[in-house]
Amino acid sequence: MSNQTTPSETVALDLSDVEPRVGLPVGGGQLWEPCSASDIRRWAMAMDYPNPLHWDQQFARTSRYGGLVAPQSMAVALDYGHGCAPACVGRIPGSHLIFAGEEWWFYGAPVRPGDQLFQERRFHDYKVADTKFAGPTLFSRGDTTHRNQHGTLVARERSTTIRYLAAEARKRGMYDKQAGELKQWTAAELEAVQALRTEWLMSNRAGVSPRFEEVKVGDTLPRRVIGPHSIASFTTEYRAFLFNIWGTFEWVAPEGVEDPWVYQDPGWIDGFAFDEEGAKIDPRKRDGLYVGPSRGHTDNAKADEVGMARAYGYGATMGAWCTDYLAYWAGTDGMVRHIKSDFRLPSFEGDVTYFDAEIVGKQALSTWGVPVVEARLRLTDQNGGVLVDSTAEIELPL
Numbered sequence: 001m002s003n004q005t006t007p008s009e010t011v012a013l014d015l016s017d018v019e020p021r022v023g024l025p026v027g028g029g030q031l032w033e034p035c036s037a038s039d040i041r042r043w044a045m046a047m048d049y050p051n052p053l054h055w056d057q058q059f060a061r062t063s064r065y066g067g068l069v070a071p072q073s074m075a076v077a078l079d080y081g082h083g084c085a086p087a088c089v090g091r092i093p094g095s096h097l098i099f100a101g102e103e104w105w106f107y108g109a110p111v112r113p114g115d116q117l118f119q120e121r122r123f124h125d126y127k128v129a130d131t132k133f134a135g136p137t138l139f140s141r142g143d144t145t146h147r148n149q150h151g152t153l154v155a156r157e158r159s160t161t162i163r164y165l166a167a168e169a170r171k172r173g174m175y176d177k178q179a180g181e182l183k184q185w186t187a188a189e190l191e192a193v194q195a196l197r198t199e200w201l202m203s204n205r206a207g208v209s210p211r212f213e214e215v216k217v218g219d220t221l222p223r224r225v226i227g228p229h230s231i232a233s234f235t236t237e238y239r240a241f242l243f244n245i246w247g248t249f250e251w252v253a254p255e256g257v258e259d260p261w262v263y264q265d266p267g268w269i270d271g272f273a274f275d276e277e278g279a280k281i282d283p284r285k286r287d288g289l290y291v292g293p294s295r296g297h298t299d300n301a302k303a304d305e306v307g308m309a310r311a312y313g314y315g316a317t318m319g320a321w322c323t324d325y326l327a328y329w330a331g332t333d334g335m336v337r338h339i340k341s342d343f344r345l346p347s348f349e350g351d352v353t354y355f356d357a358e359i360v361g362k363q364a365l366s367t368w369g370v371p372v373v374e375a376r377l378r379l380t381d382q383n384g385g386v387l388v389d390s391t392a393e394i395e396l397p398l
Contacts, residue, residue, distance in 0.1 A: 011168050013136050018090030018126065026089055026121045026142070027253035027262030029080025029243055034116040034149070039242060040070045043077045046240035047317070048226055049324045050201045053332060063207065063332050070111035072327050072336055073320035075104075075146045075155045078117045080243045082316035086121035086142025087161040091267040094167060096306040097293065099315020100139055100160040103340040104323065109152045117154060120145040120254070123261070124158065133174045134164035134307060166269045169307025175346070176309045182350040183382065185228060193225055193352055200224040209331030212362070212371040212396040219359045221329050221375070226321065227352030229313055234297050234349070237317045238289060246283040268293055269305065300349075313347035322377055322390045325355050330394050337368050339392040351381045363393070370395045
């Protein structure tokens, strides 16, 4: 696969270390310990997800699960690198990375306290396109299979990342124009946001599942809002990913692969790489926010260095929001079987994110062997800008 640049471009991506790795298994981080009840509760809190099935032991014991289970989105929190590791393979000098999307398949095995997930990773493919954001831009896809300690298949993910030259994105400043100034919310506006948020929080606390026969094409789901996003909320989300905690994982490699890309330098710009040796003494050097590639999420000056208008949220978080939102509506006897989310815009500091979904199809007997409804979900900001477009198949009881 060649670098598809045009003669008019003045910059080009060096893909010499990317091309040879296509289709190969890759390594990454593996958490040392099983998932705990506190890990699950921390994740649900960070995702602003109120479902008592994931934090209230008394409620969970009366459910069909007989105790706490994790949100379906928890698989990404039990992975290394926000789920993007197999889509960030090969060194590209002077580059940075943002998420472009996720696709998830869930197989009906919930994650419980005491479970440990193990990952198999593979670099799937890539393409290069010319973008307004950064000129020649790599869209790279990687696959992760999640199994528990019994070998049971829990979930599969295909992540898509955008890898680009940070200096070129900064020069173009596309998001400076799109994001505009940091919004100053009035008291009345904040009150309206909070009222809508509370309405959604209360929309299905009992976990009642709509019946397949009762749901009709054209039905809409309760509207949700998250925000205004802030440095505090971005930090809370980041801290709920367990691999960000000092000493939580080991490096693993698939057998039989000569160069399995366990942890090589992806080519981050100066100041955005981890200090692996220094982190054996100083936790901040493996933290990701103080030192590392996530610095732009909570530091406006660092966000500017990678072409972002200001501090911004995480693609993996937006993907988790989508899965949790649909699972909350599906109730205790339903579940999200498949969801594909394309990320269009980041969630910037000061913005809010609205969720609007509609039922667009029904299958009485799906490929999963169960009845599912098809949903279209869109996340937008207060200006109508589209952050995420999702399609999903959701299992419901008959």
